[in-house]
Amino acid sequence: MAKVLICATNYGTWGEELQAPWDIIKKAGHDVTLTTWFGKKPLPLAVSCDPNFFDPIIKFNTNPPDVCKRIKELTDGKEWANPIKFKDADMKNYDALVLTGGLGAMIDMCNNYNVHKLIIDAIAQDKLVGALCYSVATLVYCRNPKTKNSVIFGKQITAHPASWDFYGPDWDFTYDLYGASPDNKGTDVHTPGFLWPLEHIVRDAVGPQGKCIAEEKASRDNPRVAFDWPFVTGTSVESSIAYGKKIVEVLDVLAKEGKAGLKKIKVG
Numbered sequence: 001m002a003k004v005l006i007c008a009t010n011y012g013t014w015g016e017e018l019q020a021p022w023d024i025i026k027k028a029g030h031d032v033t034l035t036t037w038f039g040k041k042p043l044p045l046a047v048s049c050d051p052n053f054f055d056p057i058i059k060f061n062t063n064p065p066d067v068c069k070r071i072k073e074l075t076d077g078k079e080w081a082n083p084i085k086f087k088d089a090d091m092k093n094y095d096a097l098v099l100t101g102g103l104g105a106m107i108d109m110c111n112n113y114n115v116h117k118l119i120i121d122a123i124a125q126d127k128l129v130g131a132l133c134y135s136v137a138t139l140v141y142c143r144n145p146k147t148k149n150s151v152i153f154g155k156q157i158t159a160h161p162a163s164w165d166f167y168g169p170d171w172d173f174t175y176d177l178y179g180a181s182p183d184n185k186g187t188d189v190h191t192p193g194f195l196w197p198l199e200h201i202v203r204d205a206v207g208p209q210g211k212c213i214a215e216e217k218a219s220r221d222n223p224r225v226a227f228d229w230p231f232v233t234g235t236s237v238e239s240s241i242a243y244g245k246k247i248v249e250v251l252d253v254l255a256k257e258g259k260a261g262l263k264k265i266k267v268g
Contacts, residue, residue, distance in 0.1 A: 008036050012044070025248060041184060045176065100132055101136075131234075139231070173190065227265050
């Protein structure tokens with residue numbers, strides 16, 4: 001059994017991007033600890049648990065009804081109720097660091113000193129680091145202390161495709177949350193589409209020797225995750241399940257065969 005630290009945003013997770021890896025890692029028998037910036041329950045964006053939400057860019061209903069039901073169960077229940085704060089987490093107590101996505105991750109995770117410290121410490125301690133969808137931006141802005149390059153320089157890393165971004169002359173995007181309360185209301189900020197053009201900044205961050213994998217044809221039937229030690233990354237919500245499964249696969253190989261066994265896991 002591994003001890004897994006799961007990071008989530010307080011400004012709007014995409015429900016399945018937390019729910020799927022959470023459920024999959026727990027079901028595999030691993031011990032999970034949830035952490036957020038404020039130590040408050042991570043609430044899903046309202047659109048991410050609406051089964052009728054139709055993505056206007058990729059023109060697809062992204063949220064299966066059973067997934068929405070499960071997200072609301074977790075949000076309304078106690079499992080996510082008492083996360084620790086980012087600043088109170090210490091990687092010496094965990095075997096893996098798993099970042100989860102959502103548009104809010106671009107606000108309170110991607111340039112957060114305490115999350116960067118967890119990443120740097122995990123890498124220094126030779127532990128797995130995962131990032132899904134927009135939490136990959138956290139890896140972009142986390143710098144190697146010696147070279148000052150991104151920690152993903154030279155790596156094969158997935159990115160939310162730029163062609164999927166909410167971007168255009170009239171976008172006005174809000175971060176309305178399911179389950180919001182006066183002491184956990186997220187943010188009232190508006191952004192003109194998605195905050196970061198993730199594909200572009202990942203391409204810059206991995207450099208000429210790395211590879212940005214922005215798979216426009218990724219789907220629930222064809223999810224896209226990448227493994228390039230110590231990183232496991234996943235494209236977007238359609239790859240949430242595959243992301244969770246890949247993390248479990250890597251943890252299982254490490255437990256049974258050690259790092260030598262990781263050679264058999266496909267890179268990219």
